[in-house]
Amino acid sequence: MITRFTAIVALVGGTLASGPGPHRASPALAGGTISGKVTYTGTPPKARPIDMSKEPSCVAQHPTPVTTQDAVTGPGNSVEYVVVYISAGDEGAAAATDTVRYEQKGCQYIPHVAVMQVHQPLAVFNDDPTSHNIHPLAKVNAEWNKSQPKGAPPIRTTWDQPEFIAVKCNVHPWMHGYFVVLTTSHSTVTDSTGAFKLEGLPAGKYTVTAWHERFGRQSQEVTIAGTETKTANFVLTARPY
């Protein structure tokens, strides 16, 4: 059983090694690219330390203190964990078949924001030596929560409707993440420099939207005419509270 579990982990881990987000366009894929950077104006909330002292096995996994991830900013006012996606102009995309991997590790959700398509396979792993109870707070899709003791097999599921779903753990209140379920196959999450890139876009007129769990959302229109790269920067408004 353990061997099979490890094999599944290795298999899924291997297929997803190319990076975050559901769509990892191969460089050979023809089409245009939209790239840019997401920044903020205003004052973002402070990153607050997470006190995990009730779960010593998780404390031990973090040599440096862990802070909240609901507003992670960097140099040059960059914003991490912003979902950038095509909100119009890419209707009717088929669901990707590769599995999105969501981990519970060190009493945190990794990645903090997981983007997937409607009907795309999602696998939730518990890598911790303790139990978790993942609870996606879905409102449009069916809400559920599932216990996953140490060593339990991954929870495999899909979502039927597009939705931004906050995820919590019913055992560890500080655990917080997001499932972002989209219809488009073109989406990504900004990295620690706030940068993003949407590749492999056929010629056409698109609405690109940037969504952040605290700083809201913003859209702009971008027209792609071939294999060009267009820039789309977003400036979100941050509030300290």
Next chain:
Amino acid sequence: MGRLFAVVVSLIALISAAIFALHTWWLPVDISTHGSRIDRQLNETMIVAGILFVAAQLALAAFVWRFGERGGTRATWPIKVFPGGATPMVVIATVLVGIEILVLTFVGSKVWASVYQSEAAPGALQIDVLAEQFAFYFRYAGADGKFGVIHPEKMSDADQNFFGLDPASDTTARDDIVVATLVIPADQPVALRLHTKDVGHSFYVREVRIQQDFVPGMVIPLHFTATTPGKYELVCTQLCGLGHYNMRAYVEVKSPTDFAQWLKEQAPAF
């Protein structure tokens, strides 16, 4: 068979009484100023109940030993009928046991009330406690000495706003300190206010001899003084759901100087 039963009953009674009398499994050392009263009450209860328990079991064993294996009919049994029959016997037994229970309750409630129904010492360190499935959080007033107001609709685990503070419009909330370990100074009274976000929970620290339920919709005051620095476990002892087994926090009792230093190092919540 009757004699074997008598021996077994006697052994069970004596061995279990010895386990209590010898404190084989006993409470951990008390580290509170009020705990000795609780312990004394517990001891008295155990002694009174223990003597009656052992006496009753040995009497039962003696009777079984003496009369258990007699044959014959009721008319030939050597046991005399209780004067007046069974009814006065039951009434007398009930009254005797009732008096014992009432006396223990009366004496015990005085001890209980002296801990739970008394006022906290003026100047006690105020700490808010929030219980939720399945963790405890503790809030200190911060530099301004004032607690921000709790707004249940603003409670959010996602951004660590466990107490539902409103820092945007409530400036007293901004410097509140929220942590997941109850850190308190030794030999100084602390006054807690217990809040629960969801269901009933319980605040139990064995070494402090304190056990108090959280009740939804109520803010329950609780105060005590811990005397010995160290790290103790706070557990929820009210079955509160799936993760109940894992609902705990730690109580760290520090020397007053260490406590002052710790408090200084804590970042405000916002």
